[in-house]
Amino acid sequence: MAREFTAQMSTYRGRWRLYVVLLNTTERWPEYGFDRALPVPTFTERTDALGVLGFEPVPGAAWQWTESSQDPDDPASPVVLIAAVRVRSRMEVSA
Incomplete structure (x- = not known):
């Protein structure tokens, strides 16, 4: 059975x-840059990016959006949106 991970998308x-968040490891997290601020990457673009990184959404998984702020102590701080979805390694699925 393929291990599951959390993929996140945010602006940097x-x-x-x-x-893709890899906990309890010293490995560099796989990352894909969209090289733009707008428009927000589509579902298809996100799925394609995961594929480039060797991952795919877990069947039935849905993207969840969370609102945060750049400075949690300042209510006037700019909003930061973070999207997350459960993923699995495509390599482990095909093995």
Whole structure:
């Protein structure tokens, strides 16, 4: 059975990036940059980016959006949107 991970997408330096969170490891997290701020990457673009990284959404998984802020202590701080979805390694699925 393939291990599951969380993929997240957020903006970094004004551009969207998607990355797979690998906990309890010193490995670099797989990351894909969209090189733009707008429009927000579509579902298809996100799925394609996950494929480039060797992952796919877990069947039935849906993207969840969370609102945060750049400075949690300042209610006037700019909003940061973070999207997350459960994924699995495509390599482990095909093995």
